Amino acid sequence: MSAPAEKFSNLTQWILPIGILVVWQVLSSIGFIPGRVLPAPTDVILAGWKVLLNGELAKNIWVSFWRALVGFAIGGGIGFALGLANGLSRRSERFLDSTLQMIRNVPHLALIPLVILWFGIDETAKIFLVALGVFFPIYINTQHGIRTVDAQLVEMGQTYGMTRGALFWRVYLPGALPSIFVGLRYALGIMWLTLIVAETIAASSGIGYMAMQAREFLLVDIVVLSILIYALLGKLADSTARLLERLCLGWHPAFQKR
Amino acid sequence: MTVHALKRFDNVTELAPQALVPADTSRGLSITAQGLEKSFGDNRVLRGLDFHVPAGQFVAIVGRSGCGKSTLLRLLLNLDQASGGQFWFGERNDAKPDKSAVRVMFQEPRLLPWASVLSNVEVGLGDKRGTPEGRALALDALRNVGLETRRDDWPAVLSGGQKQRVALARALVSNPRVLAFDEPLGALDALTRISMQKLLGQVWVDQGFTAIMVTHDVAEAVTLADRVLIIEEGEIAMDLSVDLPRPRERGSVEVAQLEGRILRELFRNSKAGEDA
Known part of the structure; x- marks a missing residue:
């Protein structure tokens, strides 16, 4: 693909969101959408500018981002480790998997009342919920990835004298990577979802809290701003994951430049 | 040898009339x-x-x-x-x-898709993998199957015959017995x-x-x-x-x-x- 064409295809993805913004602005300006229901994009930007100046926005974004990151690291780390263990060892799988599947079938957001009783509304509660939500997609996809590594390649590694360590690093892990990335992207979605709900219900800081506070005072522009920030953060996380995917899966036919 | x-x-297709059985x-x-x-x-x-x-x-x-x-x-x-x-x-x-004395070529090439052609040949080196000597041997083996220009390619872009030639180079690189x-x-x-x-x-x-x-x-x-x-x-x-x-x-x-x-x-x- 030539350079200008590539630049154009990168821009393509922005046509729709920007178009929606323009239509929204026009409909608000001519008074078709009342400001009480949905403030115009310019009003949202003004509101954003205000909270940005008084430092509230940065603080809340940072708090939410930090919760998401810590929860993701804990839940994702444990999920990845158990996924590897249960993918590689039948014994470990027999011992753990059915228990984990039972827990998986409880919607983790249903635990909010219990989590508030246990941890109150401080950081632990949110991080716990995020970790729990993120755990399962990472766990299941890691295990599935390891399990579905081409058995013929494993056999090849064995006949060529690879040690167990070499087999893991050079056959199992790279073979499982495409599936692990699917889990990663799915987990990132769950991460924001969990955080939004948790912060909306029980928090004293963060973007969800900011939105709930604004609702109390009927500040629709701040509520809309919060929602947009969530969308941007979610997009940012997904783009990061896709970038990593492209870097790590360059060998995969699906990621090769045509 | x-x-x-x-x-x-x-050149093999021309089959230079040299030795026809192992010397x-x-x-x-x-x-x-x-x-x-x-x-x-x-x-x-x-x-x-x-x-x-x-x-x-x-x-x-x-x-x-x-x-x-x-x-x-x-x-x-x-x-x-x-x-x-x-x-x-x-x-x-x-x-x-010795572990590398017996090598095999399967019906499928069984190349690691996430490793370059050269790295795939290096799989056959066993303990010599990662040494300069091993690298030279792998390049030689690749040259001998006519694929030295593809050393940095992913296996996915090779044809079936080329993949099998890489698999052959991998089998031969340790000079099997x-x-x-x-x-x-x-x-x-x-x-x-x-x-x-x-x-x-x-x-x-x-x-x-x-x-x-x-x-x-x-x-x-x-x-x-x-x-x-x-x-x-x-x-x-x-x-x-x-x-x-x-x-x-x-x-x-x-x-x-x-x-x-x-x-x-x-x-x-x-x-x-x-x-x-």
Whole structure:
């Protein structure tokens, strides 16, 4: 693909969101959408500018981002480790998997009342919920990835004298990577979802809290701003994951430049 | 003789009339099997095989599908354990050959898709992997199959024949003493197949390893091998030496006659056309 064409295809993805913004602005300006229901994009930007100046926005974004990151690291780390263990060892799988599947079938957001009783509304509660939500997609996809590594390649590694360590690093892990990335992207979605709900219900800081506070005072522009920030953060996380995917899966036919 | 002496793949089709049999077979290891048996449950796949393959010989094992020929190869490669009997490489039955002495080429290339062509060849180096010496050997092996310009490519962009050539380079890079082939050309198109056969014949001549090839293509067996073992229902039904002069032309009268004889043997014990 030539350079200008590539630049154009990168821009393509922005046509729709920007178009929606323009239509929204026009409909608000001519008074078709009342400001009480949905403030115009310019009003949202003004509101954003205000909270940005008084430092509230940065603080809340940072708090939410930090919760998401810590929860993701804990839940994702444990999920990845158990996924590897249960993918590689039948014994470990027999011992753990059915228990984990039972827990998986409880919607983790249903635990909010219990989590508030246990941890109150401080950081632990949110991080716990995020970790729990993120755990399962990472766990299941890691295990599935390891399990579905081409058995013929494993056999090849064995006949060529690879040690167990070499087999893991050079056959199992790279073979499982495409599936692990699917889990990663799915987990990132769950991460924001969990955080939004948790912060909306029980928090004293963060973007969800900011939105709930604004609702109390009927500040629709701040509520809309919060929602947009969530969308941007979610997009940012997904783009990061896709970038990593492209870097790590360059060998995969699906990621090769045509 | 080292891999350096190999003719480049591009030239192989011209088949320079140099050595047609290995000049030096001392690199090869002999293979001996005594009463080799393998059962899966009640199914006796191999029923006591006895054979001896002298060092440096090219032996083809043919048989109908399900006759146990692939099982035999898996036993030799330690991918399965024998249910009875024993086999060994070399003259003594208590000596284990060096780990990289026995190499295999499968029907599928089995290249690591996430490793470059060169890294895939380096898989065959064993302990020498990651050393400058190993790198040089891998590049040599790649040059000898005519793919040195593709060293940094992913396997996914290669054609089927090119992938098999990388797999061959991987098998040869450690200078094996026994090379086992499990229908290595079965998945290739007819033309690629013929040039690959020439390449296989040439590396065998140049390196003098013992070659043991499982195939269901009788013409391929007759073209390449010194000797053909026919396995039927887990037993050796026929042990035929192929003393035709080399190079052998696919489709020549002698090759066709021998091929016909083997095919008759394969069909003798079955109702005609049962699954052919």
